Amino acid sequence: MSVETENTQAQDVAAEEEAVTPEPDLTSPEATEETAETPEVSDDETPSDETDADDSDAPESEEAEAEAAEEAVEPAAPETSETQPATQVVKRGGFIPMVLGGVVCAALGYAGAQFLKPEGWPFPGANTQELEQQITALEGQLAEIKSVTEGSAAAQTAALGDLRSEFETKFATRDDIAKLDEIAEQLAGFEARMTEIEARPVAEAIVSPEATAAYERQLAQMQDLLDSEIARLEESKEQAVAEETAARIATAKSRLQTRVDAGEPFDSVLSEFGDDIPEALKLAAEGGIPSVSALQESYSDAARAALVASSRAAYEAGEQNWFQTALQTQIGLRSTTPKEGDDADAVLSRAEQSVRDGLFAEAIATLDLLPVAGKAEMQDWIAQAQKRVDVMIALDEFLGR
Incomplete structure (x- = not known):
């Protein structure tokens, strides 16, 4: 009983100390409530314990109270850490x-x-439509600049080529020109020296007459050499111009021949030759002349019409029987290979062979043997062929053939 009484008293002392010095930061409200409830558990035993305590010694009571106070203070720390x-x-x-x-x-x-x-x-920058339009415009400008640059470069290259050709044709070589310049410089030097010598006073002259004569001879030689070189260069220039003119005329003649043979107008080419042009060429230049192929293709129809007209005229004159006339007029039977004879079929066959060979003048001469009726049917074709013959003769004379 004394031990329990001591414990109870120790708890009371601890409670009083806590009431005097509270620690709000270390002790939670729950620990305070537990400490306050401890004395209430032993209320019934308090009177008897106090009676017994009076009989015990004072020193033992003080030690028990100190130990109880330490035990009461130590458990409060864990409860604070739990909160x-x-x-x-x-x-x-x-x-x-x-x-x-x-x-x-x-x-x-x-x-x-x-x-x-x-x-x-x-x-910003999510909208790219404007950028695409700018890129497209720049690409178009770049392509245009490129095409213009390429065209300009080609034109400059062609112009440089023409200038180079003209220079090469007019002058023989660069060496000749350089040599001529060197001679001219030497001559100018001699002339300057001679002028200086002549300008000196007679009293100061130190050049002997022999030296002066030698200088004059050298000067004369240089002058002769220079004159000969100039003459040679002039001759070369004239020759180059003549060759250039001949080449240009030859090119124009070739173009003229090509256009005439093809039956195309040749007035633009003919204007390059000046005014000395045959009249036959002038008359046919604007419209051209019939080509060889055109005359060959149109001959068959004209010959067939001429044979029909000639056969009917011969039948009416009693020179041909009705059977042969029917074959030639109704069926159109005609000889295509040359044969001898003076009838219309024979004449037309020989003329056709000349047409195949391109000998239109010979064909015209052969067709002149046709009867009047047949010749009348061939008149248009003969006129076209004669036009070509006249132009070709004039062209050969003009081209110097």
Whole structure:
């Protein structure tokens, strides 16, 4: 009983000390309540314990109270540490909503900016249509500049080639020109020296008559050499001009011959030859003359019409029977290979062979043997062939053949 009484008294002393010096930072409200409830458990035993305590010694009571006070103070520390995690949980619970709120605000701000400025904020440049148009325009300008540059380069190259050809034809070589320049410089030097000598006073003259004569001879030789070189260069120039003219005329003649043979107009080419042009060429230049192929193709129809007219005239004159006349007029039977005779079919066959060979003058002479009726049917073809013959004769004379 004495031990329990001592424990009870120690607890009372500890409670009084805690009441005198409270520690709010270390002791939680729950620990305070537990300490306060401890005396209430032994209220029934308090009177008997106090009676027994009076009989005990005072020193033992003081030691027991000190030990009880230490035991009462030490258990309070663990309870204080248990309350700290609860406080931390409360702080964590307040940080997460704050972060979520910031994210929501940022999303709402970005969406509002996109709605107010939809052209790619905060990074403009999403609309590329204007850039594509500028790129297309630049590519077109680049292609145009390139085509103009290529055309200009080709024209310059052609012009340089023409100048080079003209220079080469007019002058023999660069060496001749360089040599001529060298001679001219030497001659100028001699003339300057002679002028200087002549300008000196007679009293100061130190050149002997023999030296003067030698200088004069050298000067005369240089002058003769220079004159000969100049004459040679002039001759070369004239020859080059003549050759150039001949080449140009030859080219024009070739073009003229080609156009005449093809039956094309040749007035533009004929104008390059000046005014000395045969009259037959002038008359046919604008429209051209019939080509060889055109005359060959048109001969068959004209010959068939001439044979029909000649056969009917011969039948009416009693020179041909009705059977042969029917074959030639109704069926169109005609000889295509040359044969002898003076009838219309024989004459037309020989003329056709000349036409195949391109001998139109010979064909015209052969057709002159036709009867009047047949010759009348061939008159248009003969006129076209005669036009070609006249122009070709004039062309040969003009070209010097």
